[in-house]
Amino acid sequence: MIGQARDKPFYRLSKYHAENMNSCPWKTAKYALTRFTPEGDGMKLYEYKAKELLRKHGIPVPDGFVVSSSDQVKELPGPVMVKAQVLIGGRGKAGGIKPADTVEEARKAASAILGLNIRGYVTKQVLLERRLEVAKELYLGITIDRSRRGLLLMASASGGMDIESVPEDRILMLPMDPLIGYQGFVGRRVSGFLKLGKEQKTQVADIVRKLYTLMVSEDAELVEINPLVVTKDGKVVAGDAKVTIDSDALFRHKEYEGLEEDLTPLEAKAKELDIAFVQLDGNIGVIANGAGLTMATLDSLNMFGGKAGVFLDLGGTDDPEKVKSAMLLMEEADPKVILLNIFGGITKCDTVAKGVLEAIEMKPTSAPIVARIKGLNEELGRDMLKEAGMIPASGLSEAAEKASKESLR
Amino acid sequence: MTVMIDKKTKVVVQGITGYQGTYHSKAMRDFGTKVVAGVTPGKAGEKVNDIPVFDTVADAVAETGANTSCVFVPAPMTKDAVMEALDAGIATIVVVTEHVPVHDAIHFVAVARSKGVALVGPNCPGLAAPGVGKVGILPSKIFMKGTVGVVSRSGTLTYEIVNAMTEHGIGQSTCVGIGGDRVPGTNFVDVLARFQKDKDTKKIVLVGEIGGTAEEEAAEFIKAHVTKPVVAYIAGRTAPPGKRMGHAGAIIARGRGTAESKIKALEAAGVKVARIPTDVPELLR
Numbered sequence: 001m002i003g004q005a006r007d008k009p010f011y012r013l014s015k016y017h018a019e020n021m022n023s024c025p026w027k028t029a030k031y032a033l034t035r036f037t038p039e040g041d042g043m044k045l046y047e048y049k050a051k052e053l054l055r056k057h058g059i060p061v062p063d064g065f066v067v068s069s070s071d072q073v074k075e076l077p078g079p080v081m082v083k084a085q086v087l088i089g090g091r092g093k094a095g096g097i098k099p100a101d102t103v104e105e106a107r108k109a110a111s112a113i114l115g116l117n118i119r120g121y122v123t124k125q126v127l128l129e130r131r132l133e134v135a136k137e138l139y140l141g142i143t144i145d146r147s148r149r150g151l152l153l154m155a156s157a158s159g160g161m162d163i164e165s166v167p168e169d170r171i172l173m174l175p176m177d178p179l180i181g182y183q184g185f186v187g188r189r190v191s192g193f194l195k196l197g198k199e200q201k202t203q204v205a206d207i208v209r210k211l212y213t214l215m216v217s218e219d220a221e222l223v224e225i226n227p228l229v230v231t232k233d234g235k236v237v238a239g240d241a242k243v244t245i246d247s248d249a250l251f252r253h254k255e256y257e258g259l260e261e262d263l264t265p266l267e268a269k270a271k272e273l274d275i276a277f278v279q280l281d282g283n284i285g286v287i288a289n290g291a292g293l294t295m296a297t298l299d300s301l302n303m304f305g306g307k308a309g310v311f312l313d314l315g316g317t318d319d320p321e322k323v324k325s326a327m328l329l330m331e332e333a334d335p336k337v338i339l340l341n342i343f344g345g346i347t348k349c350d351t352v353a354k355g356v357l358e359a360i361e362m363k364p365t366s367a368p369i370v371a372r373i374k375g376l377n378e379e380l381g382r383d384m385l386k387e388a389g390m391i392p393a394s395g396l397s398e399a400a401e402k403a404s405k406e407s408l409r
Numbered sequence: 410m411t412v413m414i415d416k417k418t419k420v421v422v423q424g425i426t427g428y429q430g431t432y433h434s435k436a437m438r439d440f441g442t443k444v445v446a447g448v449t450p451g452k453a454g455e456k457v458n459d460i461p462v463f464d465t466v467a468d469a470v471a472e473t474g475a476n477t478s479c480v481f482v483p484a485p486m487t488k489d490a491v492m493e494a495l496d497a498g499i500a501t502i503v504v505v506t507e508h509v510p511v512h513d514a515i516h517f518v519a520v521a522r523s524k525g526v527a528l529v530g531p532n533c534p535g536l537a538a539p540g541v542g543k544v545g546i547l548p549s550k551i552f553m554k555g556t557v558g559v560v561s562r563s564g565t566l567t568y569e570i571v572n573a574m575t576e577h578g579i580g581q582s583t584c585v586g587i588g589g590d591r592v593p594g595t596n597f598v599d600v601l602a603r604f605q606k607d608k609d610t611k612k613i614v615l616v617g618e619i620g621g622t623a624e625e626e627a628a629e630f631i632k633a634h635v636t637k638p639v640v641a642y643i644a645g646r647t648a649p650p651g652k653r654m655g656h657a658g659a660i661i662a663r664g665r666g667t668a669e670s671k672i673k674a675l676e677a678a679g680v681k682v683a684r685i686p687t688d689v690p691e692l693l694r
Contacts, residue, residue, distance in 0.1 A: 178519035249510035292563025295644035302647040316564040397687040
């Protein structure tokens with residue numbers, strides 16, 4: 001990491017983002033990071049929030065409540081499970097889920113789980129909910145299917161475990177034609193595949209319909225009920241729930257406003273500027289515009305033995321003001337070398353260069369800067385930067401080679 | 410011949426009175442495109458760069474015979490705008506707007522496909538055919554007329570690679586930026602099929618990225634249907650892996666989606682894969 005290499009403090013991403021980069025809430029970051037992760041980048045909801053949504057849409061969930069300290073537990077709806085509310089899987093194995101029969105036991109379990117670090121996430125809230133008498137565990141989920149350009153409904157009778165480890169022939173994968181939408185046959189196909197009793201079939205088909213409605217009307221990009229529990233008395237209830245909301249649709253879901261994470265000053269600035277800010281483990285600070293170009297810059301550095309320590313992606317823009325802000329932000333991150341790679345579309349290169357020089361003037365840096373700007377008036381821009389003592393480069397390879405060399409010095 | 414754009418292309422710019430619409434309608438015209446109309450509700454009768462503005466796409470089509478639309482309207486209104494173009498009988502639609510809600514994209518992409526309309530995007534730079542015209546925001550000066558078809562999921566990286574080709578004297582027949590969104594109106598396979606048929610395209614460059622399985626599907630298609638030489642670059646070989654919470658993505662991907670998987674699939678289909686973008690011109694020789 002840059003901070004370690006230079007023996008100076010480094011502005012880190014908050015734990016939430018560092019551990020879970022694909023849930024970055026900022027727009028540009030989101031845009032960049034969609035491409036790093038197969039699952040998208042939307043806003044993940046805690047289990048209890050996801051279950052509130054299920055309840056709103058009429059899908060049965062166990063009675064329960066959330067607390068952030070153990071003395072908030074006053075009475076129980078019956079025997080309960082105490083469950084850590086964290087945005088990462090593997091809670092059970094990490095000791096984040098415990099049973100309790102009495103208030104005394106529930107408080108004890110809650111204090112044990114609150115503050116627990118689960119794969120990098122500190123538990124701040126626990127959900128206490130009525131324990132289910134499990135007869136059978138199913139899986140039900142809807143996600144975005146990029147290849148078929150629509151929704152994909154998935155169901156399996158082997159719920160409760162990592163669905164990835166379930167053999168493919170035991171998962172029903174039902175692509176949904178957007179022009180057909182949800183029709184009754186969809187629910188019948190799912191409940192038929194799951195080989196359920198008559199009463200459960202009706203309940204499951206109903207849940208499938210409601211889950212589809214939730215997916216579309218709440219602008220979700222993932223809804224997953226795993227396990228979907230068939231209880232010993234024959235009821236079908238959501239045991240756990242994961243919901244991710246499409247962050248591009250938040251403009252029509254004002255209810256999520258203010259649901260944001262604690263940000264470090266640097267992150268807050270990046271967010272405000274709509275710049276993707278991602279920490280890696282090298283010592284070169286990369287500023288580029290566009291997710292693809294940023295990734296290509298990292299690949300090129302790697303070819304020459306260099307490693308990026310942080311990157312700022314401005315998105316597909318070459319706005320000189322944004323370049324300037326990014327430079328200032330990058331200097332705060334204090335990398336050993338800065339590599340600037342801007343491919344101009346609309347703006348002239350001399351204008352971009354002017355922005356860079358203004359940033360340097362405002363806050364001089366000791367890090368060598370390798371600058372490569374491409375587009376209209378590039379010779380002029382390059383000369384300006386060269387005059388200011390930066391290392392100019394005309395091509396991507398040349399820039400990557402020079403930056404790598406500087407970083408290994 | 411070119412792909413998705415030709416001499417008969419007549420463009421209507423939806424959202425022409427905005428900054429992007431104004432700037433790029435002129436840039437498109439300067440590149441040789443016939444930009445015949447603009448649409449901004451409530452601004453009928455105005456002119457932008459001497460291009461007449463209409464209230465609706467239907468009016469623009471009736472008055473000017475526009476057959477292609479370039480959409481610059483803000484994301485919350487994009488679905489309405491695209492559906493309007495589809496309803497008005499537009500044959501090719503390029504959606505530049507980014508941050509379009511995925512459920513909106515699913516809906517209008519499905520309608521476009523059912524109507525046989527070529528829809529590129531959302532969140533894409535558009536298409537350019539040097540000597541013919543461009544629809545979208547690709548910078549004009551990087552292009553040179555030639556015989557290589559370029560298809561890419563990226564924006565600025567496309568410019569980087571096209572620029573490198575031009576600097577090495579390798580021109581392009583058509584360049585299609587399909588965009589990086591999860592639900593693209595046009596994908597690699599759609600464009601590869603067109604390039605394979607296009608007489609003026611002799612070689613193909615495919616620019617992909619990590620995530621999704623579009624490159625793997627392209628590789629399968631190339632193996633079965635493409636006889637022209639293909640050179641590819643996949644961005645993100647050294648990008649950090651993200652962490653996941655749910656498992657739905659992993660079920661679909663089943664180990665695909667990484668740079669290694671994509672490169673392996675493409676190489677197995679006979680595609681030459683560049684390690685860095687600047688190697689692409691070399692591999693085209």
